[in-house]
Amino acid sequence: MPYQAPLADFQYIYENVLDLSQVIDTETFSELDAETVSAILGEAGRLAEDVLHPTNRNGDLDPAKLENGKLRSSPGFAAAFQAIAEGGWVSTSASPEHGGMGLPLSISTAVNEMMAAGNLALQLNPLLTQGHIEALEVHATDDIKDIYLPKLISGAWSGTMNLTEPQAGSDVGALSTKAERNEDGSYAITGQKIFITWGDTDFTENVCHLVLARLPDGGKGTKGISLFVVPRNIPDANGEPGVANTLKVVSLEHKLGIHGSPTAVMQYDKATGWLVGQEHDGMKCMFTMMNNARLGVGAQGVGVAEAAYQHALFYALERKQGRTPVKGQGTIIDHADVRRMLATMKSETFAARALALECAIALDMGKAADSADWKSRAAFLTPIAKSFGTDVGIKVAELGVQVHGGMGFIEETGAAQYSRDVRITSIYEGTNGIQAMDLVARKMMDDGDAAYALLEEIESFAESARAVRPRMAEDVWSATETLREATEWMVGQKDFNQRFAGCVPYLNGFARILGAHYHLKAACAEGHDGPRTRLARFYINRLLPEHTGLLAHAMQGAADLYAISVDDLSI
Template identity: 75%
Template sequence: MPYRAPVTDYQFLFDHVVDLATVTATERFSDADKDVTDAILTEAGRMCEEVMYPLQRVGDLTGSVLENGVVRTPKGFAEAYGQIAEGGWISTSADPEFGGMGLPHSITTAVNEMMSGACLSLQLNPLMTQGQIEALEHHASDEIKATYLPKLVTGEWAGTMNLTEPQAGSDVGALNSKAEPNGDGSYAITGQKIFITWGDNDFTGNVCHLVLARLPDGAPGTKGISLFIVPRNIPDASGEPGVANSLKVVSLEHKLGIHGSPTAVMQYDGATGWLIGEPHDGMRAMFTMMNNARLGVGCQGIGVGEGAYQHALAYALERKQGRTPVEGGTGTIVDHADVRRMLATMRADLFAARAIAMACAVAIDMSTATGDAEWKARAAFLTPIAKAFGTDTGIAVAEMGVQVHGGMGFIEETGAAQYARDVRITSIYEGTNGIQSMDLVGRKLMDGGEAAYRLLDEIEAHAEEARATLPELAEPVWEATETLRETTEWLVAQTDMNNRFAGSVPFLKGFARILGAHYHLRAAMGEEDKGPRTKLARFYITRMLPEHSGLLSQAVRGAEDLYAISVEDLGA
């Protein structure tokens, strides 16, 4: 079946749910009015459907390979990348000073999600470059910016980030890579990095690696790490790719999914690099790239989930199996109650996850446009929720898509299994979802819960407003929010961080459940209580929102019962 980019869903979200007009009313983003936004979404949707989606199966079946030290990408990837770059889809939010469009991050996030639904393996490449552009804009010297940003913005060059080493995964501070001054302002970078997404390709003139390494006087741990840009080919005097640098792709990982995306083991042997930001401040610079990448990965989960949902719906509308008591039905399996339940669950959860992600993107834009501390706190608070819930939803939806197909879902030829394999990495990318939940109850509650409470106040205020027209939906949202407030207060009161961490995953999921209900209620109100979104809101709030109760009950259990189970007990 063909993929259809969810353009109308985004238009409705921006107009009625997350209020993009607040962003475009600012001086910074005043050019991105509704006409411009709708045109961009429409054109991006066309590109996703016609250029990227035809490569979805090609990339999975062929994969990228390493031949004699050269990465070879699947047939059609180079041409499609060329159209992505030519269309400006890499640089939608980049600084116009270097050729970018300067559009709101909300629009970029929407486009990236649609691209992920069309072909995640290829979309990973522009996402990495976008993150590198942002890091260089904030932290690089003027000279580095002038050399690298114009090429990255046009897509002539691609960017990566190099954090992980064999002995240093989430514990980045345990890295062994080192950087020695060359005496001319450059550094010699030595070490090995693993899991490097799009570590090389055969269609850009250069690949620029952002590499974490330790200077000779760098302290142990994360506080002694610096960030360097290390290009595959060293730029010559005119800024064009010159001699090959002392780095190479050692191997490509054999992965569960995203076969079209080359995930490389990179070896640096005294490779020439240049410092980005201040010495020993590499983590702060890298987190500029990672934070928005976390939202981007959340939307990758949503995008793949959208593709899986469309695939399952098309199958359910065609497959005839068994008999149901539905009068005037389609005669296909979509008439079966459980299949209808699965499809409604998939659709409702995707809407919730997408709305949360867009609310996070709007907060990022408002923080950028106004510098307001409350918007910055809102963006920071929503980021781990958007990342974890978006990817968990994508995984659940893709798995449910296999189930809708029944036995045919387990057969690779139908394509249902690919979505489940491809999306699985997203809950691990950019900090596992467990790390996201720990961040939520740790750093994001360090303000005493102020950012959380402001969000809860808004949800309750909207529920109060909605009581006049949709009381049967507004009341459960309001009551669930009160339970969430009490749970948040309990977590804030815990001085033993392990008590917070023990309940962090169910707390994040419970928070997301209630946020999802809030945005569904806003959608129903925006639709004026008539239409498909109101029906979907009723399904979500009556059938899915009640899950919050069990989740939040787990969140306040503390850690004692976990550690009452000893290591020996686990192996008994």
């Protein structure tokens, strides 16, 4: 079935739930107005609908291949990427100084969501390039910027992130890739990297790798790591791709999903690279790339959720099976449980979309207003947006298979592809468990100030909403009080392992309440018992109560986990 971009949802959230106008009113983004935003999203939506979505199945059925050392992309991917590049969609938030649109992340996040819904495997390519661009904008020398940024922003070249090694996954400090200083100021990079998304393409002139490596005098752990840009082809005197660098794609991984996205094992043999940032300061540079990439991955989860929901809804409206005691469409959408699944899919997707956009607005305001409060808010929301968005993507895609029944397990229907493709997102850019650990540790080093500020905001709105939606408002307010207790418990634990033992249910509980907050705002703005209100009522009545068990779990501490011995877990 065709994909339809959720433009009405974006507009409703911007106008009634989050207030995009505060971003547009800043000097940084003053050239934007509501009409321009609508036009941009409309064009991005058409790209996703008409160009990207028709190629999505190709990536699953005819995956990227490595033939005689050369990558061959899935049918239609090259033309679709060309459309992305020609439309300026590779990096809409990049600086106009080097050819970017300079759009706020609150718009780029919506664009990325729609592109991911159209074709996640292909959208991964520009998403990685976006992070690459940002790292260079912030940390690279002017010479590197002048060579690389115009090419990356235009889509002529693409970018990757090279962190992981066979022995160094999330523990980046254990990497063994080496860097040596060359006499001309460049560096020789030697080592192997794994899980490199779009490690090569056949539709860009060059591929530029951001590689973490350790200099001979680099200390142990993450503090001794440096970051280098290492191109597939070394730029010549005119900045065009020149001689081949001494690097290669060794193999492509065989994966559960996103078959159209080549995940490469990369080998570097004294490959020529250039330092980005300062020596031994590579993690700082890489985190510039990773933080916004986390929001981007969260939006990917939302995009696949939307596509999977639409796929399931279309099937439910067409499939005739069994009888129900109600008169309706005469198809399976009349069954109560199918209706429950579809309502869950739609309401969860709305909540995750609003959360991703709120995080993006906080990032924009932190940049435009140079506000510590906005920056703190953005930092706190980022791990929640990444984790919740990807968990929702997985949950909704799985429900999509279930709505199809036995046909969902048959590949020809396409429902299973969404479930397989989106599964990686909860692992990308730090697993969701790592996001939760970050939330209760680093993001609470302010003694919970950022968390409490959000809780105050939710409760304040719930109190004002009692006059309009009394039952829903009371439920949201009461749930927020429970979250406040859990937050106080977390902040009070000086042994971080006590926090870590319940960090995932804590994050999920926080996300569940944020979702209820967005739905309540949507219902209040509607002003009558319309579709937004009915969806909010479903979410608050049926999904919000999950917070009770989640937050009770969050406050159990670690003792019972470690009381279970390794022998207890043995087969």
